[in-house]
Amino acid sequence: MADxxxxxxxxxxxxxxxxxxxxxxxxxxxxGWITDRICGIVENRQPFIxxxxxxxxxxxxxxxxxxxxxxxxxGVGVWGxxxxxxxxxxxxxxxxxxxxxxxxxxxxxxxxLTRQKWRTSVNRASEAMTIFAVMCAGIFPGFHVGRFWxxxxxxxxxxxxxxxxxFKSPLLWDVFAxxxxxTVSVLFWYIGLIPDLATLRDRAKGLAKRLYGFxxxxxxxxxxxxxxxxxxxxxxxALSTPLVLSxxxxxxxxxxxSVVPGWHTTIFPPYFVAGAIFGGFAMVLTxxxxxxxxxxxxxxxxxxxxxxxxxxxxxTGTIVGYAYIMELFISYYSANAFETDAFHLRILSGPYTWAxxxxxxxxxxxxxxxxxxxxxxxxxxxxxIVNLVNAGMWFxxxxxxxxxxxxxxxxxxxxxxSASWVEKLLFTGSFGMFMMLFLLFxxxxxxxxxxxxxxxxxxxxxxxxxxxxxxxxxxxxSK
Amino acid sequence: xxxxxxxxxxxxxYVAEFPSATDxxxxxxxxxxxxxxxxxxxxxxxxxxxxxxMGLGKSWLSALVLCGGVTGSLTALALQFFTQVSLYPxxxxxxxxxxxxxxxxxxxxxxxxILFSAFATLIGLFAxxxxxxxxHPLFNSPLFSKFSNDGFLLVIEARDPKFKREKTxxxxxxxxxxxxxxxxx
Numbered sequence: 061m062a063d064x065x066x067x068x069x070x071x072x073x074x075x076x077x078x079x080x081x082x083x084x085x086x087x088x089x090x091x092g093w094i095t096d097r098i099c100g101i102v103e104n105r106q107p108f109i110x111x112x113x114x115x116x117x118x119x120x121x122x123x124x125x126x127x128x129x130x131x132x133x134x135g136v137g138v139w140g141x142x143x144x145x146x147x148x149x150x151x152x153x154x155x156x157x158x159x160x161x162x163x164x165x166x167x168x169x170x171x172x173l174t175r176q177k178w179r180t181s182v183n184r185a186s187e188a189m190t191i192f193a194v195m196c197a198g199i200f201p202g203f204h205v206g207r208f209w210x211x212x213x214x215x216x217x218x219x220x221x222x223x224x225x226x227f228k229s230p231l232l233w234d235v236f237a238x239x240x241x242x243t244v245s246v247l248f249w250y251i252g253l254i255p256d257l258a259t260l261r262d263r264a265k266g267l268a269k270r271l272y273g274f275x276x277x278x279x280x281x282x283x284x285x286x287x288x289x290x291x292x293x294x295x296x297x298a299l300s301t302p303l304v305l306s307x308x309x310x311x312x313x314x315x316x317x318s319v320v321p322g323w324h325t326t327i328f329p330p331y332f333v334a335g336a337i338f339g340g341f342a343m344v345l346t347x348x349x350x351x352x353x354x355x356x357x358x359x360x361x362x363x364x365x366x367x368x369x370x371x372x373x374x375x376t377g378t379i380v381g382y383a384y385i386m387e388l389f390i391s392y393y394s395a396n397a398f399e400t401d402a403f404h405l406r407i408l409s410g411p412y413t414w415a416x417x418x419x420x421x422x423x424x425x426x427x428x429x430x431x432x433x434x435x436x437x438x439x440x441x442x443x444x445i446v447n448l449v450n451a452g453m454w455f456x457x458x459x460x461x462x463x464x465x466x467x468x469x470x471x472x473x474x475x476x477x478s479a480s481w482v483e484k485l486l487f488t489g490s491f492g493m494f495m496m497l498f499l500l501f502x503x504x505x506x507x508x509x510x511x512x513x514x515x516x517x518x519x520x521x522x523x524x525x526x527x528x529x530x531x532x533x534x535x536x537x538s539k
Numbered sequence: 540x541x542x543x544x545x546x547x548x549x550x551x552x553y554v555a556e557f558p559s560a561t562d563x564x565x566x567x568x569x570x571x572x573x574x575x576x577x578x579x580x581x582x583x584x585x586x587x588x589x590x591x592x593m594g595l596g597k598s599w600l601s602a603l604v605l606c607g608g609v610t611g612s613l614t615a616l617a618l619q620f621f622t623q624v625s626l627y628p629x630x631x632x633x634x635x636x637x638x639x640x641x642x643x644x645x646x647x648x649x650x651x652x653i654l655f656s657a658f659a660t661l662i663g664l665f666a667x668x669x670x671x672x673x674x675h676p677l678f679n680s681p682l683f684s685k686f687s688n689d690g691f692l693l694v695i696e697a698r699d700p701k702f703k704r705e706k707t708x709x710x711x712x713x714x715x716x717x718x719x720x721x722x723x724x
Contacts, residue, residue, distance in 0.1 A: 306646070
């Protein structure tokens with residue numbers, strides 16, 4: 061008989077004999093507690109700080125709208141781009157936001173396929189983060205074309221000019237990849253939401269009940285529905301996995317298929333994908349650390365979850381560091397004078413070396429502190445490091461894109477690029493839009509996947525032998 | 540599906556509540572063995588092994604998704620060959636526009652395969668679970684709404700050929716049901 065006095069520690073009672081596996085939900089919470097806590101966020105008034113964050117986010121969103129209108133009405137010359145740097149903050153921001161989105165899909169899909177049950181507390185919020193990040197990302201390639209009203213030329217539909225798109229171009233592959241990624245992410249997120257919307261529906265009254273009920277589609281939780289639902293979830297996870305690997309690879313092809321020194325390298329697809337996962341996990345933690353504190357979700361998003369995510373950040377950050385060093389080595393080993401010079405300029409003598417060292421410190425040096433357990437469990441350290449990583453990943457895209465263009469083949473073509481106020485306002489505005497959408501998501505939808513978290517409780521397993529004692533303990537402790 | 544000519548007080552079936560997933564699992568095995576066909580268990584999350592306890596097989600949604608994926612691949616290849624090779628050959632840097640262009644066509648083909656598979660998953664799922672269906676007799680039962688919170692429910696419909704008004708209720712009590720409610724249309 062397992063020793064139940066130890067059940068207060070995070071040890072699964074039926075495994076007290078072998079290797080102890082930490083519990084995913086602390087303090088013996090019941091199914092009803094989980095429902096109440098998560099639905100309570102949506103049903104009760106928001107804390108004051110929600111408004112403190114929401115109002116500036118809306119202002120940021122309005123700045124975004126203003127800068128887009130100003131751009132389209134005045135012309136793309138209001139941005140700082142010019143020959144030779146034709147791609148600046150616009151494409152840097154595009155790749156930055158798409159990269160952030162990838163962690164959501166990784167948590168939902170890849171961690172599902174590898175049967176990591178701890179994903180259930182963070183997958184809903186990270187999938188929502190993915191969708192909002194891809195929405196922010198899509199603004200930049202759409203508007204950077206200059207004549208925004210001609211963006212429909214990218215769609216393969218018959219037109220009166222009898223012109224078809226160039227399907228051999230990575231820029232078009234991007235259009236297909238990013239739209240597919242957005243659509244599949246929305247589908248996956250929505251299908252995951254259906255049972256939770258039913259939970260909200262069953263608790264709500266009036267207009268809220270009708271709205272949640274409409275989107276819950278009449279879900280009844282029957283096993284005859286769950287078995288097809290579980291198959292659909294598995295299939296979408298299996299589809300999303302190659303999708304997340306391919307989408308950022310296709311984005312990297314925008315650079316890798318060109319001839320610009322510093323861009324034309326085969327390491328880009330895996331390097332970009334690892335970097336995207338790295339930056340995305342950092343953004344997930346940036347969002348989840350405050351949310352769990354503000355809404356009292358520490359029993360659901362536990363220290364174990366944060367520990368696991370910090371380890372993934374350490375792993376992917378080290379892969380990114382390897383890629384940086386490999387790039388430098390290959391630039392020397394390739395015996396290509398332009399490639400060698402590109403990296404010499406990047407790290408030693410060019411105009412943007414400050415950006416390179418910011419990037420290297422934030423992405424490679426800073427996360428190394430996660431080797432030590434105390435740092436993964438100290439939430440302030442985690443919060444600091446993940447924000448450094450967010451900044452570092454932006455700098456990485458900056459180092460790749462304008463730096464390489466500013467110093468390409470002919471010295472007569474060299475130039476310096478700095479962003480104009482319109483670009484800076486647009487970038488700030490995209491953060492405002494992202495925060496606004498995420499706060500609205502917190503307000504109206506369940507931030508944690510209710511049915512999934514219930515499914516990983518120890519007593520959810522019908523072969524769990526000790527549920528009676530567990531229920532007794534809960535009844536005793538609540539007296 | 541509700542019988543359109545049913546009278547307002549006709550019995551739809553019974554909803555029985557069980558105290559835990561384990562009890563529900565064992566009860567489901569007994570209901571399966573008793574030969575019922577029109578019944579289901581309603582839980583807040585999918586219970587592991589319940590398909591076996593109910594005598595159900597594997598979901599064939601995957602076959603529909605495969606059809607969707609193959610359609611996506613063929614559509615993408617047809618689109619690209621038709622536009623780049625046949626209708627308006629797009630010669631870029633003297634590279635060929637014929638069968639040898641397939642490597643360049645791969646990314647779009649891959650993405651459309653996944654896109655069409657995802658749509659097939661969505662539509663196939665809705666078709667197989669017969670949703671959206673916003674109206675159902677079970678929503679009339681207050682006990683039933685516990686399924687989305689912490690209830691473990693077993694529902695047997697009156698339409699089932701083995702259903703007998705009193706005997707089925709006794710069977711449910713025997714296999715461990717707590718509260719049993721009648722659901723009226």
